[in-house]
């Protein structure tokens with residue numbers, strides 16, 4: 384070890400000393416999503432750089448913060464409590480603000496809402512308060528952009544922010560900017576919803592045609608479900624935020640550690656009978672049948688796949704979850720038609736909207 388390496392090490396220890404001496408433990412007030420901003424990030428067993436390295440995350444991996452201590456963030460990996468250094472993470476909603484200057488060139492002049500009912504917020508992120516809401520078909524003039532969010536004119540004097548992924552570029556001139564409705568008309572504000580993306584990591588789930596793995600179709604679907612639920616005001620808790628394995632018991636335990644209002648496990652089906660097709664919702668306990676029926680009928684009203692109905696099955700993840708819980712099989716990846724449908728972004732958005740509307744109807 385040369386002199387420079389020793390002084391670098393000394394600096395590192397000094398920095399660690401500072402961190403441990405002056406930072407008091409704090410609880411994360413709310414569940415926050417972070418993205419890894421360094422190329423390789425060590426995942427440790429304890430909130431300390433002396434503790435065991437149990438895994439590594441790479442740049443772009445997303446994780447959910449369950450608590451914060453001494454500058455470390457606790458999340459779950461392989462069903463275990465693990466810790467990563469917070470200074471290598473960027474909070475998900477602040478990412479979009481940093482991108483604002485680079486993306487202004489592609490900002491449309493006017494957009495139309497293509498999602499049933501969305502929030503207009505006071506800032507560019509789901510962490511900002513809803514100031515109003517907008518309905519499918521409403522058009523707005525866009526005055527600025529920050530990452531994935533557009534700043535729009537709500538009326539002649541007020542502005543607000545909407546998620547760009549819930550809009551499309553307007554083709555016709557704006558007819559009506561006063562068509563906004565109060566933000567409390569249809570929302571999930573105050574509800575804790577656990578989204579459980581099935582399988583992951585070493586467990587690929589079902590294998591479909593062309594070797595397509597269930598977990599790889601679940602991943603983009605669940606991110607749309609999460610976005611739609613958050614846009615409806617829900618506090619969304621996710622049992623895994625990347626491609627890694629989580630034990631069924633831990634998925635249930637994550638749900639049981641919150642005042643969870645509903646637990647939704649996302650799956651795709653497969654069968655040796657290649658003609659098997661369609662969407663099925665499963666519940667374990669009879670009390671959850673109503674939740675299943677509300678979500679199944681809402682999904683079926685959005686999508687163009689066969690309705691296989693609501694069925695009872697004692698899936699372990701449902702039995703062990705104390706909140707009302709359902710498991711959704713969102714189409715057969717072993718069926719050529721289903722597979723081409725379920726891989727499309729539009730289908731996954733329809734499913735996400737169906738689940739969101741189904742929950743709104745259920746809680747009403």
Ligand SMILES: [Zn+2]
Nearest residue numbers: 581588650651
């Ligand atoms: Zn599955």
